[in-house]
Amino acid sequence: MSRISSVFAACLLAGSATLCAMPALAAPADAGAPAVQACWVRAMPGNLPSSAYFDVQNPARKALKLVGVDSPAFGMAMMHRSSSEGGVARMMMVDSVDIPAGGKLSFAPGGYHVMLEEAKQPLAVGATVPLTLQFDGHAPITASCVVRPAAARAAH
Secondary structure (H helix, E strand, O other), rough: OOHHHHHHHHHHHHHHHHHHHHHHHOOOOOOOOOOEEEEEEEEEEEEEEEEEEEEEEOOOOOOOEEEEEEOOEEEEEEEEEEEEEEEEEEEEEEOOOEEOEEEEEEEEEOOOOEEEEEEEEOOOOOOOEEEEEEEEEEEOOOOOOOOOOOOOOOOO
C-alpha cells in the first residue's frame, strides 16, 4: 500500500505541474499589440477643421477593428474616408475600419483620415498633438502626432 501511495502522489504532483504550465502553453494565437506610426496632423489657420494621418500595424493573426478616435486637443474627432468617382470627390464618415491580420492600414490624404474639429488651441507647426485610437477587443493606443504645415501631403 505504501508503494501505491507513492505512485499516486507522484502522479498527482506531475499532473499539478502540467496544469500549472498550461496557461503558458495556451497563450493566444494573436499575441502582438498593434502599433501606430508616422502620425501627423495638418495645421490649419484659425479654427478650420484639421485632419490626422497615420499607419496602423497589426501583427496579430486576426483582423483588428478600429472603432473610434479621440484627442484632448479637439472638441470632436471622427474617422472619414475620401474617394473620387467620375471626377467627383466625396468624403464619408465611417464607424469602424478593419486592419488586416499581419497587415497595415494607412490613414493618408485622399483616403482614410481623422477629421478633427473645434481645436482647443491654435496648432503650431512642429508641436505634437495626442490622438487616441480605440479598438474592439484591444486596449486603446495614444499616439503623439507631429503638426505639419497645411500644404503637407505625407509624413516625413
